[in-house]
Amino acid sequence: MRMGGVDKGLQTLQGKPMIAHVILRLQPQVDRIMINANQNQDRYREFNLPVWSDVENNFAGPLAGMQAGLIHCETAYLLTVPCDTPMLPTDLVAKLARALEQSQADIAVANTKDRDHLQRQPVFCLMKKTVLTNLTSALARGVRKVDQWLAENKTINVVFDDEAAFANINTLEELQRSESHT
Secondary structure: OOHOOOOOHHEEEEOOHHHHHHHHHOOOOOOOOOEEEOHHHHHOOOOOOEEEEOOOOOOOOOOHHHHHHHHHHHOOOEEOOOOOOOOOOOOEEEEEEHHHHHOOOEEEEEEEEEEOOEEEEEEEEEHHHHHHHHHHHHHHHHOOOOOHHHOOEEEEEEEEEEEHHHHHHHHHHHHHHHHOOO
């Protein structure tokens, strides 16, 4: 069972919630950070950042979080990352932005290379705010898989060498192992 029903972002790693690690990694890379949370919003507000819930309570998964982010985004671009990847790359935004600009795509998505295979990391993406209309339409049609929605857009895959930077912590056992490896 994934984290036994507890809120992953608030689980402690190295003495602070996992989301605090993510925020620390992102702060030097972006001008603004906001949090998408559908539970424990008061706890997330303790990080002194805007906290937004999904527009609809229909359990639409990460796409609903992306939609909430795009709705409240005050810039031309939105970066999305999950709260359970405390070692995300410190050059994430720079690489995604460079690829987005060079390709004239609407969305740049992180990928890792495992031997000869590319592994897409679909929730690590930088997107133009203009994809909001398309995303809202996809959600209304019942699209719930991020990869399915990405395929409907002009998307560029960006390869990152450090696969470990994208490792997410999904179980309490993984959290304990991560704690003991630091």
